[in-house]
Amino acid sequence: MxxxxxxxxxxxxxxTTHTAYxxxxxxxxxxxxxxxxxxxxxxxxxxNEGKTTRDLALNYPNKIVYxxxxxxxxxxxxxxxxxxxxxxxKSLCHLARGLPNVRVWNHxxxxxxYEQLKDVQLIFIDGDHSFEAVKEDTTxxxxxxxxxxxxxxxxxxxxxxxxxxxxxxxxxxxxxxxRPIYSELTWIEHTRLVFLKVV
Numbered sequence: 001m002x003x004x005x006x007x008x009x010x011x012x013x014x015x016t017t018h019t020a021y022x023x024x025x026x027x028x029x030x031x032x033x034x035x036x037x038x039x040x041x042x043x044x045x046x047x048n049e050g051k052t053t054r055d056l057a058l059n060y061p062n063k064i065v066y067x068x069x070x071x072x073x074x075x076x077x078x079x080x081x082x083x084x085x086x087x088x089x090k091s092l093c094h095l096a097r098g099l100p101n102v103r104v105w106n107h108x109x110x111x112x113x114y115e116q117l118k119d120v121q122l123i124f125i126d127g128d129h130s131f132e133a134v135k136e137d138t139t140x141x142x143x144x145x146x147x148x149x150x151x152x153x154x155x156x157x158x159x160x161x162x163x164x165x166x167x168x169x170x171x172x173x174x175x176x177x178x179r180p181i182y183s184e185l186t187w188i189e190h191t192r193l194v195f196l197k198v199v
Contacts, residue, residue, distance in 0.1 A: 022051070024191075042121075043141075112140070129157055
């Protein structure tokens with residue numbers, strides 16, 4: 001796996017202040033930086049109230065930002081992540097829903113119909129962090145990008161340590177399934193973001 005420093009000038013990207021607990025301000029700016037490397041649209045898996053969705057949409061008014069999160073019950077979502085999902089339909093991506101370039105779905109990302117997406121070239125995976133869910137979201141994202149000309153997948157919460165109870169499996173999945181195949185997988189040091197350019 002490649003390791004790179006945080007890009008030098010992220011101040012170009014104007015974002016609202018984010019708490020480090022979810023996606024930090026720097027990490028959102030890095031997502032904007034990744035979006036600058038593509039010509040197509042963006043798909044965010046796990047949008048919650050829509051803070052990151054809003055920042056991506058405002059920085060890229062000419063790109064469509066698709067976002068999905070799920071209000072229903074999930075067999076794989078750990079109780080530790082319950083606070084990260086929208087509480088009700090009115091809160092689902094409510095911070096970004098009114099923007100003209102945002103499209104939102106209340107749907108389980110594992111069974112989401114990617115045919116609803118148009119020209120997506122950046123997929124940000126930050127939904128259910130269980131091993132099964134990360135695997136399903138990644139498999140679907142890889143298939144979509146490989147079928148449609150390539151792009152970038154970014155994962156959040158790739159951490160150097162592991163949760164003692166094992167519910168956060170992003171790192172374990174990526175280390176077991178992605179790192180052995182894709183040598184160009186890149187971790188941005190001092191962040192919880194890894195990304196892969198898919199061709």
